[in-house]
Every structure is written in C-alpha cells, then in structure tokens.
Amino acid sequence: MLLLRFSTVPWQIRQVMLFTNSVIRGPKSRLMFLTAMSAYGFEIVQTLIVDIEPDEHVKRAMNEINAAARMRVAANEKAEAEKILQIKRAEGEAESKYLSGLGIARQRQAIVDGLRDSVLGFSVNVPGTTAKDVMDMVLVTQYFDTMKEIGAASKSSAVFIPHGPGAVRDVATQIREGLLQASATHE
Numbered sequence: 506m507l508l509l510r511f512s513t514v515p516w517q518i519r520q521v522m523l524f525t526n527s528v529i530r531g532p533k534s535r536l537m538f539l540t541a542m543s544a545y546g547f548e549i550v551q552t553l554i555v556d557i558e559p560d561e562h563v564k565r566a567m568n569e570i571n572a573a574a575r576m577r578v579a580a581n582e583k584a585e586a587e588k589i590l591q592i593k594r595a596e597g598e599a600e601s602k603y604l605s606g607l608g609i610a611r612q613r614q615a616i617v618d619g620l621r622d623s624v625l626g627f628s629v630n631v632p633g634t635t636a637k638d639v640m641d642m643v644l645v646t647q648y649f650d651t652m653k654e655i656g657a658a659s660k661s662s663a664v665f666i667p668h669g670p671g672a673v674r675d676v677a678t679q680i681r682e683g684l685l686q687a688s689a690t691h692e
Contacts, residue, residue, distance in 0.1 A: 637681075644677040 542548075559567070624639045 640681060641677050644680055648676060 620640075620643065623643070624636050627639045628634055628636055
C-alpha cells in the first residue's frame with residue numbers, strides 16, 4: 506500500500522474539497538486522475554481519501570467566514586422583520602386615525618341633531634322666541650361652561666379670550682357664521 510500525500514497550497518480550500526469529492530465519487534475524474542498518475546509511473550488501484558486536514562488557522566478562518574455570512578443573513582432577516590413591523594404599525598395607526606375621525610364626525614352630527622331638536626322644541630314651547638335667540642342663549646351657556654372648565658383645571662395653560670358683553674355676541678356671531686358657511690357648502 507502506497508500512501509500518497511500531496512500539497513494543495515496554491516489551491517483554495519473549496520477547490521481541495523471539490524477535487525477530493527470528484528476523485529472519490531466521479532468515475533470520469535477518477536479516470537483522469539489515474540491516467541495523470543500513470544504518466545509518472547504510478548498505477549493506482551483504489552483511492553481512499555481518509556481525511557482532509559487543513560491548518561488550524563484555515564479552519565478558524567473558514568469558521569469566521571461562515572459565521573460572518575450567517576450574521577449577514579440574520580441581519581438582513583432582522584431588518585426585514587423590523588420593516589414589516591413598522592409598516593404594520595403605520596397601517597394600524599392610519600386605521601386608528603380613520604376610525605377616530607369617523608367617531609368624531611358621528612359625535613358632531615349627534616351634537617348638531619341635539620341642538621336642532623332643542624332649538625325647535627324651545628321655539629315651539631316659548632312663544633315669541635326665534636331660533637337665533639335660542640342659539641344665542643345656547644352659545645352663552647357653552648361659553649360660560651368653557652370658562653368654568655378652564656378655571657377648574659389644575660394644570661391649565663393661560664387662555665386669553667376676549668371677555669365682556671360684546672365679546673360673547675362676537676363669538677356667537679362667528680360661530681353662527683361658521684355653521685352657516687359649513688351648511689352652505691354641504692348643500
């Protein structure tokens with residue numbers, strides 16, 4: 506039995522592995538290997554490659570390369586997962602804002618319906634009052650309720666609202682005009 510050792514220094518480790526696999530498994534490659542060796546006077550009956558033992562530094566470098574490749578794949582997967590989370594979070598936030606907007610719109614519609622019913626009911630039950638009189642009274646009540654809430658809040662910031670007999674009328678006029686403009690655009 507002849508032990509054949511040869512050096513694969515100019516080869517990369519992958520080339521060595523491919524060469525040994527082709528010698529072990531590939532009949533065509535085995536035939537080429539056998540004929541190449543017969544040119545030097547060797548007759549090879551059987552090839553048995555027991556082990557390929559690269560240098561310890563080569564093993565360590567190969568392990569580091571494999572670990573770096575796995576870390577790169579893991580980093581890409583983690584980035585994709587974070588991207589998906591951000592997209593889902595943004596979609597959820599958009600849906601939440603949409604539903605919140607629907608809720609606010611329904612709340613305002615209920616307030617308008619309630620005010621309309623109150624104005625109509627008050628005008629019918631109190632002869633001589635107009636819808637404008639009732640709205641002025643409701644706005645004054647709302648104004649005083651707002652002032653009370655601002656004053657009662659313990660951590661309220663300073664809010665400057667013109668206050669006086671004419672200021673309430675001005676606020677009422679501005680609100681009324683805003684409501685009339687809004688209703689005119691919807692019709």
